[in-house]
Amino acid sequence: xxxxxxxxxxxxxxxxxxxxxxxxxxxxxxxxxxxxxxxxxxxxxxxxxxxxxxxxxxxx
Amino acid sequence: xxxxxxxxxxxxxxxxxxxxxxxxxxxxxxxxxxxxxxxxxxxxxxxxxxxxxxxxxxxxxxxxxxxxxxxxxxxxxxxxxxxxxxxxxxxxxxxxxxxxxxxxxxxxxxxxxxxxxxxxxxxxxxxxxxxxxxxxxxxxxxxxxxxxxxxxxxxxxxxxxxxxxxxxxxxxxxxxxxxxxxx
Numbered sequence: 707x708x709x710x711x712x713x714x715x716x717x718x719x720x721x722x723x724x725x726x727x728x729x730x731x732x733x734x735x736x737x738x739x740x741x742x743x744x745x746x747x748x749x750x751x752x753x754x755x756x757x758x759x760x761x762x763x764x765x766x
Numbered sequence: 767x768x769x770x771x772x773x774x775x776x777x778x779x780x781x782x783x784x785x786x787x788x789x790x791x792x793x794x795x796x797x798x799x800x801x802x803x804x805x806x807x808x809x810x811x812x813x814x815x816x817x818x819x820x821x822x823x824x825x826x827x828x829x830x831x832x833x834x835x836x837x838x839x840x841x842x843x844x845x846x847x848x849x850x851x852x853x854x855x856x857x858x859x860x861x862x863x864x865x866x867x868x869x870x871x872x873x874x875x876x877x878x879x880x881x882x883x884x885x886x887x888x889x890x891x892x893x894x895x896x897x898x899x900x901x902x903x904x905x906x907x908x909x910x911x912x913x914x915x916x917x918x919x920x921x922x923x924x925x926x927x928x929x930x931x932x933x934x935x936x937x938x939x940x941x942x943x944x945x946x947x948x949x
Contacts, residue, residue, distance in 0.1 A: 719931060
């Protein structure tokens with residue numbers, strides 16, 4: 707079964723918060739391999755985490 | 767306890783207040799948390815000894831006070847389910863589940879992390895999130911709590927937690943794209 711971008715984006719987010727099942731990982735990997743837009747969004751989710759940690763590193 | 771130590775703590779008050787306000791979205795509660803943290807720090811200067819960074823130590827104390835305040839709030843005003851309309855999330859995709867506006871890679875996102883204006887844009891985007899969504903996201907990404915702890919503190923199911931975190935990420939990436947990466 708192929709994931710839609712909407713379903714893939716949900717799993718990309720949940721991957722930041724819980725361990726995906728093996729089935730979910732397989733489907734997500736297959737989707738990301740062919741979907742440039744979802745790859746970009748997945749990178750951006752991770753970037754958000756770095757940015758949030760950075761937000762209060764330095765007093766302004 | 768020295769007056770000097772007291773003065774060093776006071777210097778950090780504005781930073782702590784900003785930190786708490788982003789998390790709590792309520793100036794008064796944020797001020798109370800900061801005050802409690804400073805009082806706790808003053809009462810236990812010995813626990814700072816041997817640590818190198820006063821701000822890190824104080825922020826650690828403040829985090830506990832913030833979580834306590836959020837716990838109190840959710841006990842006083844428990845919320846059933848998700849409370850908020852999720853229409854903003856549905857609008858990001860078309861009926862077939864494709865992106866309505868396809869994400870593009872961002873130009874040098876790591877460099878942005880070192881720019882004050884980027885961090886200000888991020889803070890503004892955070893301020894634009896629906897309150898409960900923002901709170902869950904900040905507990906996860908700012909305070910670094912695990913989803914299970916967040917669910918427990920706020921009385922949410924894990925599914926609700928994941929939906930709110932998903933919504934926060936989707937709205938934030940969209941906001942940053944609009945206000946920073948594709949200006």
